[in-house]
Amino acid sequence: MDRLSNTVRPYAWGSTTAIPELLGIAPTGEPQAEMWMGAHPGAPSRATREAAEQSLSELIAADPAGELGPAAVEKFGPRLPFLLKILAAGAPLSLQVHPNLAQAKEGYAAEESAGVPIDAPHRNYKDANHKPELICALTPFDGLCGFRTPLEAADLLAGLDVDSLKPYVDLLHAHPEEAALREVLTAVLTADPDEMAATVAEAAAAAERLGGAYTPYASIAHHYPGDPGVIAAMLLNYVQLQPGEALFLGAGVPHAYLNGLGVEIMANSDNVLRCGLTPKHVDVPELLRIVRFEASDPGVLRPESSPSDEEVYDTPIDEFRLSRYVLAPDAEPRDLTAPTPQILLCTAGGVTVGDLTLTPGESAFVPAGDKTEISGTGGGAGTVFRATVVA
Missing domain, CATH: 2.60.120.10 (Jelly Rolls)
Structure with missing residues (x-):
């Protein structure tokens, strides 16, 4: 077995203190968002073997069957199929979805055929793999996961008493679930930017005044003033995880992490479609093609104990x-x-x-x-x- 040295990614939304506190080291004052453990080409871990550090991806490439086992190589190919992270959110992450495997393969092939550079800021598909993921809270952890029912979303928006939100409330009441969610999210994300910025400002002020269930959205608006993602976030379930609880996020499920420290694991992919709460590339048409417009319970997971005292987080992927x-x-x-x-x-x-x-x-x-x-x-x-x- 090999001790790992891991890269910490300094994304702007990262906490300045959570990862240093876990590691028992002094904070640098800079955000420290994710510590990656695995063989992802973006930041592979380094493994100490025979008193020397080597890239884990290079170790695996040199002997896939020996490092991964024949069964894993046969099923997933000669690569480590997962990426493990410590994630420390000090501010909301982007509102996003991930493609399924067929969509990822199609999108990757299309961008390759079009000659879009793999590191281009506007590229959506960095690989041909899907990205199901699981987040397990180490501290109290707040996030958004999956759509509310249209009636629940309508009630939340109506409670703000903002005139420019009333057409969305009417749409949520008037249509079947899928059509209502699709029409309202599309309308929010394609609205005139100046008009939407004014709506977000009014909604944020109302959320700040009302508090209670509206407090998370006031906080989101504080970090992303005028962003249509603030209104889109109100269509989603707000979830508070306690330490040891987890969320599984499958393809097409809109989500965003808001605050807290957790252990995250995912298929080894970097495919993300964003629609707000980010300075990164936003591709609204492609996101709307990928999103599953269905209300869902966020499904908080608690570990299942086994006779060996192993506590397993059950998920539907391999x-x-x-x-x-x-x-x-x-x-x-x-x-x-x-x-x-x-x-x-x-x-x-x-x-x-x-x-x-x-x-x-x-x-x-x-x-x-x-x-x-x-x-x-x-x-x-x-x-x-x-x-x-x-x-």
């Missing part, structure tokens, strides 16, 4: 499997040996992984088939997240 061990001080070592690749991440206390000791924020890569046991460090308590695949 590219990743996330679980957690909360180790008591006197717990027996747990055998984690598996025929698939693993990344183990300590988030509290301390854990011993084979001959490595991990403290909060530290991680290790375990090649397929390597004998692996975990226990609390020196008999102490510890929490470790286990990321692997279903192969």
Whole structure:
């Protein structure tokens, strides 16, 4: 097994304190948004093996079957199919959706054929893969996930008592669910920018005055004044996760993370369609093509315990499997040996992984088939997240 050195991405929405506090280091004063663990070409981890650091992506490329196991290579190809992150949101992330696998392949091929450079700011599809993802809260964590019912959205908008929002309220009342959500989101995102900015300003002032259920939207508007995404956000379910709770986000589900620290895992992709709350590229027509216009319960996940004390977050895809061990001080070592690749991440206390000791924020890569046991460090308590695949 190999200790990992990981890159922290300094996106503007990142918290300045959450990741440093987890790692037990002094903040730099700059935002620290995501720490990536895996072999994504954008920021591959470096693995310490035989006293030397090597890129994890290069290690896997040199011996895919040995590092990933034959079953994983046969099912997913010669690459690590997931990316694990620590995500620290100090401000709202972009309002976004991810394509399904067929849409990703189609979009990637179209942009390749059109000669759009892979690093072009206006490129939507950076790869041909889908990006289902799971976020598990380490602290109280706020987000938006999936559409409210049209009637719930209508009530929320009507409560602001803003004249320019009343046509949207009428649409939400007048049409079947899919048509109502499609028409209102389309109208919000394609409205005259100056008129929408004025509407957002009125709505933000009303939300600030009313407080309560409107407080999150006042906060969003504070970060993104005049952005149509503020109104679009009111069409979505507002979710507050407690530590240990999680959300699974499938293709076509609109979502945004607002605040908090969490462990995130996803298929190894960077395909994102944005519609607001961001200075990055926004492609409204393509997003409207990808979004699933259906109301849904956000479906807060809680881990399911197994006889081995592994707490599993059940999801409907195979590219990743996330679980957690909360180790008591006197717990027996747990055998984690598996025929698939693993990344183990300590988030509290301390854990011993084979001959490595991990403290909060530290991680290790375990090649397929390597004998692996975990226990609390020196008999102490510890929490470790286990990321692997279903192969």
